[in-house]
Amino acid sequence: MGLFQIHVVTDGQKAAQELAEVVRKVAQAGADAVQLRYKAAPALELYRLAEQLLPVLDGTSTRLLINDRVDVALAVGAHGVHLAAKSLPVDRVRALLPAPMVVGRSVHSLEEALEAQRSGADYVTFGHVFTTRSKPGVPPRGPDDLRRIVESVDIPVLAIGGITPNNAAEAARTGCAGVAVIGAVMGHANPGAALSALARALEASGAAPAHPFRWPAS
Amino acid sequence: MGLFQIHVVTDGQKAAQELAEVVRKVAQAGADAVQLRYKAAPALELYRLAEQLLPVLDGTSTRLLINDRVDVALAVGAHGVHLAAKSLPVDRVRALLPAPMVVGRSVHSLEEALEAQRSGADYVTFGHVFTTRSKPGVPPRGPDDLRRIVESVDIPVLAIGGITPNNAAEAARTGCAGVAVIGAVMGHANPGAALSALARALEASGAAPAHPFRWPAS
Numbered sequence: 001m002g003l004f005q006i007h008v009v010t011d012g013q014k015a016a017q018e019l020a021e022v023v024r025k026v027a028q029a030g031a032d033a034v035q036l037r038y039k040a041a042p043a044l045e046l047y048r049l050a051e052q053l054l055p056v057l058d059g060t061s062t063r064l065l066i067n068d069r070v071d072v073a074l075a076v077g078a079h080g081v082h083l084a085a086k087s088l089p090v091d092r093v094r095a096l097l098p099a100p101m102v103v104g105r106s107v108h109s110l111e112e113a114l115e116a117q118r119s120g121a122d123y124v125t126f127g128h129v130f131t132t133r134s135k136p137g138v139p140p141r142g143p144d145d146l147r148r149i150v151e152s153v154d155i156p157v158l159a160i161g162g163i164t165p166n167n168a169a170e171a172a173r174t175g176c177a178g179v180a181v182i183g184a185v186m187g188h189a190n191p192g193a194a195l196s197a198l199a200r201a202l203e204a205s206g207a208a209p210a211h212p213f214r215w216p217a218s
Numbered sequence: 219m220g221l222f223q224i225h226v227v228t229d230g231q232k233a234a235q236e237l238a239e240v241v242r243k244v245a246q247a248g249a250d251a252v253q254l255r256y257k258a259a260p261a262l263e264l265y266r267l268a269e270q271l272l273p274v275l276d277g278t279s280t281r282l283l284i285n286d287r288v289d290v291a292l293a294v295g296a297h298g299v300h301l302a303a304k305s306l307p308v309d310r311v312r313a314l315l316p317a318p319m320v321v322g323r324s325v326h327s328l329e330e331a332l333e334a335q336r337s338g339a340d341y342v343t344f345g346h347v348f349t350t351r352s353k354p355g356v357p358p359r360g361p362d363d364l365r366r367i368v369e370s371v372d373i374p375v376l377a378i379g380g381i382t383p384n385n386a387a388e389a390a391r392t393g394c395a396g397v398a399v400i401g402a403v404m405g406h407a408n409p410g411a412a413l414s415a416l417a418r419a420l421e422a423s424g425a426a427p428a429h430p431f432r433w434p435a436s
Contacts (some may be wrong), residue, residue, distance in 0.1 A: 042304030043286060068261060071288035075310040086260035092293040 004202040005032045005158060005178025005213045006195060007065070007125075011186045012038040016049055023053050025192035026185060027062040030199060032213070035082050035104075035180065037067035050076040063215065065104065070096060079215070080104065080122070085112075090119035100216045106160075108141070113149045113157070121155060123213055125180050128161020129171060133183055135161065147174035156213040165194075168201035175210035178202070222420040223250045223376060223396025223431045224413060225283070225343075229404045230256040234267055241271050243410035244403060245280040248417060250431070253300050253322075253398065255285035268294040281433065283322065288314060297433070298322065298340070303330075308337035318434045324378075326359070331367045331375070339373060341431055343398050346379020347389060351401055353379065365392035374431040383412075386419035393428035396420070 008031045010019060023034050034053065038046055046069055054076065057064055063079035066072050070093050073081045080102030083090060094103050105116040107124045116124050126149050130140050140162060150157045156177030163171055163179040171179055181198065188194035226249050228237060241252050252271065256264055264287055272294065275282055281297035284290050288311050291299045298320030301308060312321050323334040325342045334342045344367050348358050358380060368375045374395030381389055381397045389397060399416065406412035 043288075043306045044304045047306055047310075069289065070261075071292070071306060071311075071314065074289075074314050075306050086262045088261045088265055088289060088293050092265070093289075096289070096292050 002030075002199055002203050003208055003212065004172060004176075004199075005156070006198055006202070007031070007033040007035055007158060007178070007180040008185050008191075008195070009035045009037050009067075009160075009180055009182045011182050012040065014186070016052055019049065020052055020056050022186060022191045023062075024056050025190075026195045027057050027060040029192040029195040031062045031185075031195055032178070032215075033063040033065050033079070035065040035067055036078075037082070039068070043069060043072055046072045047076055050078060054078075063102075065102070073097075073101065082106070082125075083121075090116055090121050094120035102216065104158075107149070110145075110149055110152055113153050117153045117155050123156040123158060123177065124149075124153070125158045125160040126176075127159060127180075129159045130162030130164075130167050132162035143170055143174050146171065146176060150175040150210050154211060156209065156211045158213075163198070165197040165201040168198055169205035169207070172202045172205035172207040175207065177209040177211055177213040220248070220417050220421050221426055221430065222390060222394075222417075223374070224416055224420070225249070225251040225253055225376060225396070225398040226403050226409075226413070227253040227255050227285075227378075227398055227400045229400050230258065232404070234270055237267065238270055238274050240404065240409045241280075242274050243408075244413045245275050245278040247410040247413040249280050249403075249413055250396070250433075251281040251283050251297070253283040253285055254296075255300070257286070261287060261290055264290045265294055268296060272296075283320070291315075291319065300324070300343075301339075308334055308339045312338035320434065322376075325367075328363075328367055328370055331371050335371045335373050341374040341376060341395065342367075342371070343376045343378040344394075345377060345398075347377045348380030348382075348385050350380035361388055361392050364389065364394060368393040368428050372429060374427065374429045376431075381416070383415040383419040386416055387423035387425070390420045390423035390425040393425070395427040395429055395431040 068087045082104040084106045102122040105121040107113040159171040160180040185194045286305045300322040320340040323339040325331045377389040378398040403412045
């Protein structure tokens with residue numbers, strides 16, 4: 001859609017039916033990806049949920065990423081995986097997945113970002129950039145740290161953590177490739193409108209990604 | 219080794235170093251498989267643990283199976299996976315894995331056993347057959363139920379739950395293909411001796427598996 005990616009990370013608290021409805025709305029509003037993150041769920045539950053969401057995304061340009069469970073992503077035919085520090089190593093996962101499936105990695109430092117890039121990550125998320133309810137009491141890393149990482153790697157960096165329409169332009173001006181959001185969209189009464197507001201704020205920044213996110217041809 | 223399989227299921231309570239030592243002992247005593255089951259562990263921890271255990275099994279005839287996490291099994295190059303009711307569906311997993319990797323499934327009824335067979339499971343475990351500390355207050359299903367399942371499917375059935383050298387012959391006489399044990403070996407002061415005692419009891423039963431367990435050539 002726009003120059004900047006917007007990934008919506010699920011908060012794992014919604015019932016399947018409600019989640020499908022939110023996903024439908026953010027897909028219609030142009031979200032680039034939905035990252036299904038549901039840490040407490042057994043594999044079968046995550047698989048069934050993903051199976052329910054894929055048809056909802058059908059005919060939209062929104063991709064489905066699965067957090068941590070590479071086997072669920074493969075089994076359901078998702079567009080990629082998003083790994084955290086406690087997930088399987090990026091290089092092992094990259095070797096397991098066909099080329100059209102992307103591998104993302106959460107990083108919290110420049111060292112981790114460089115390591116993820118070396119290991120074959122297609123993109124990283126860095127955060128939390130702004131104060132967020134997801135990380136109460138933990139000071140945000142701020143846009144300067146984000147900029148330093150964007151300038152040090154050659155892969156797309158998505159800003160995560162406390163991103164709202166009010167600060168999205170500030171994030172965009174670091175050269176990041178977009179944003180990943182949880183609360184700002186999942187917790188919003190109107191997720192589609194929340195997504196559109198973010199998209200407008202990013203485009204209105206006048207900035208452009210240093211390394212644009214490109215989805216592989218599938 | 220013997221006619222009957224003995225699979226040792228880890229109890230997920232031992233530190234890595236201690237677990238490696240137990241695995242070394244049961245491998246030397248002739249265990250057919252170690253099933254790494256560690257439900258609370260993040261993927262990376264399970265992966266590192268499996269990475270540590272594989273060299274311990276090297277040069278023995280003991281295979282490594284990973285419980286639930288198919289991605290970890292693939293990443294580390296294990297010999298197969300063992301699935302539970304909340305794991306990915308057997309048929310999806312079978313489609314993801316190369317032929318030399320086996321797919322096992324825990325079942326608790328004849329219907330589940332038949333379904334696992336239809337879905338392509340290489341073997342099932344059925345239990346719990348005898349009273350076990352792993353399932354306090356839950357009455358055991360008993361050897362008659364085990365026999366009914368053994369007689370109804372064409373794949374190997376392993377007995378699980380409360381198997382000891384004292385009742386192993388009774389299990390063996392159902393025609394099952396072997397046993398899977400946790401406490402009887404993992405909780406024993408001398409895991410190698412515990413495994414040997416089980417093996418002797420199974421062979422001394424004079425019984426033979428209705429459908430012997432055969433590992434694919436790897």
